[in-house]
Amino acid sequence: MSAIDSLPPLREVIATHDLRAKKSLGQNFLLDLNLTAKIARQAGDLSACDVLEIGPGPGGLTRGLLAEGARRVLAVEKDARCLPALAEIADAYPGRLEVINGDALEIDPLAHLTPPIRVAANLPYNVGTELLVRWLTPKQWPPFWQSLTLMFQKEVAQRIVAQPGSKAYGRLAILAQWRAETRIVMDLPPQAFTPAPKVHSAVVHLTALDQPKYNADAAVLSRVVAAAFNQRRKMLRASLKGMAPDIEDRLVAAGITPTQRAEEIPLEGFCALAREVAR
Template identity: 60%
Template sequence: MSFDDLPPLREVIRAHGLFAKKALGQNFLFDLNLTAKIARSAGKLEGVDVIEVGPGPGGLTRALLAEGASRVIAIERDERCLSALAEISDRYPGKLQVIPGDALKTDFASLTDGSRPVKIVANLPYNVGTELLIRWLTVEPWPPFYESLTLMFQREVAERIVAEPADNHYGRLGVLAGWRTRSRIVFDVPPQAFTPPPKVTSSVVHIEPRSNPLPVDGSKLARVTEAAFGQRRKMLRQSLKSLGGEALLAKVGIDPTRRAETLSIDEFVELAQNI
């Protein structure tokens, strides 16, 4: 199935010699039904600027444009993919802007002029996905420049993002995501959907910002969660020693013998406020 008159992705990859590079965390999606499903998971795209990270040969890019995105701004580090993306740009004149470069060095908030809502939709390269998400969750000012994030991660990372206290997957990511956003897993994607197939199942996660999260310095919250979950089997008086230990816990009224996974997000925020 093709929703545009461009060639199937397998042909595109053959024509441009695009084998996936492990060093870039690449796993290409060939199934255009699947890329369309990811694009639809982001909600209505008409009148929206979509930022995509790591478009590769452009399967998701094509779906985003076919679903009516006003503009797609794609950041691609792999120069081999630029000629394939240029063909999509020719098919959708003025609607695709490709920025060659490293997503970790990109100022995302400056990519659009603010005249339209912004959504970030991406099959993130595995090696930068978590780091990018943490940056988007701790961005200032808040509410952020984006309306939503629709992102693909390894299933295990997705479970950590949506985890709540006492859940086995609850940790630093769950606290940071739960503090400022609401997130849910939309659907899973089996390894065989990718080329090359990864060893694990992937999941698409949809994340929407909360308008009034508890006020706290995001870097302090990151420090508290890193210390607490870095030694998650230990009691908090031990794992938080470097940040004040028992004195900090007494200030907030938290039992020093508790462990990190038992704390609510509000309690983590209170600890961060009192560092």
């Protein structure tokens, strides 16, 4: 019998430890261990990797990651009510699970992890996008992680993989696709969660590239993209006029028509414009 089979069902764990999901913590628990194992498999072969998990809750995905062979899992959980349930999992997998009680936005996990590192998490809705942006914008690239396998609201997942010309295309798509390969690997209905959220969810897998797809200064690219999409209905010559007095000339030099709008410009075009602005 495997260790995961020796642990009680998650509904029983939740009842035993009175783990009612808290809306204030963005909690929606995934209780189907077949689904959590499937998500863990989307992260690839974990046998030679440490895995960072944010917001494990009662430990459904944690159990999946360990059962699928993760070398070690570091689980960061803000809700102290979940710690006894996670301690039971740690006992079932001796030496392979470390749990930190704290806020993922304030903790440096690298002190507890050994490369290669992958991140896999059913991210709390209220901090998911902020964590992703942090992981995509470190001071040094390549980042500490090889891949990210993350669950988001489906709308956020679609923004990460969006292509030019779509309403979902924006800053998050450019940020993610500049430095990573991105794809949606699973869709989950509200009924898969307890309590059921009002929205569908999706799992996105991002694989870090050794180098960004196109040359550009990260800070300049970020400024250009933010300015362009903050006024996405305006023509670029208007939304970017604060970037440089001769912004129309720079747009043309980057191969962009000044009357185009942000959502029409592919990643390569924004990188070319960032290079022109940097000059």
